[in-house]
Amino acid sequence: MKHLLLICLLLFCVACEENESVDPTIMPEVTATGANTFGCLVDGWVYTSGRWGLPNAAYEERGEDSGMTVSAQVGFDSYIRFTVVAPKAGETCPYKNASFENQKLEDGQVYISRMSDGVFSGTFEGGRVSKGRFDLKYKE
Template identity: 30%
Template sequence: MQEERPLPESQLPPATQTGANTFGCLVNGQVYLPSGNAGISNYTVIYEPDFLGGSLQIVTYRYPEPKGGKTQEVSLGGINIDHVGTYKVGLNSEVGVSFIDDYKMRPCNEYRNDQAAVYSRGTVFISRLDLSAGIISGTFEFTLAQPGCDTIRVTKGRFDKKP
């Protein structure tokens, strides 16, 4: 009898709006959670309400193999993020996303939606932007593709941070 494995989505943190300091998503169906320590936080959120109409940067990394020394990174951010709502991801949008995988060879190790050769589509939904409590939370999904490389599908993304 085969042991049942939990569904990948059930291994993600819940999508909360309390400043729980959580981040998670599925990358091509596999659980991605920030982990490890490279001398800087593996999950950083910076929100500057007075810079470029509201500037948001979320940067994460993980070490998939405990002693592998290589990282994977999921990042997102943008400008003119000043309210609860949906923000589109695309080549000429004000919201940017990226996926970096040190396990892949160039050019397939880096996908950034500001690169002309990279196809990008998706959304970032800000569900809470509470400056007085210092909490920003939301959900995200996006697809990145470039010629000759695997397509990266990031789904079920969620973040909740009190920076």
């Protein structure tokens, strides 16, 4: 039992590891190189990923809700997620199912700057969210 508790504690510590070289108050540049960056303003405040893990993008087939779901951890226990509906490179597409810290956010618009060679990048905004940008790697 003691060994099990120790292993759980170690796993917990590893899972919570912060990358202290990342400044969470600096918005990343708008890029399309697969840099694994994510940032936006929510109510005017900067939220970025990188310090608590890399953001990710995954395509999900769910009928009407199919699309690319972008997820980024922007705090110790805080996430921003949304699903881009029918994303296409060079086009502006809607995003929905947006959430921030378990709060539902308004739907918005995403401009997809790149969706090729395993790179999914673009800029987004909607409602409380503005100046959003992401540059992610995904499995095609």
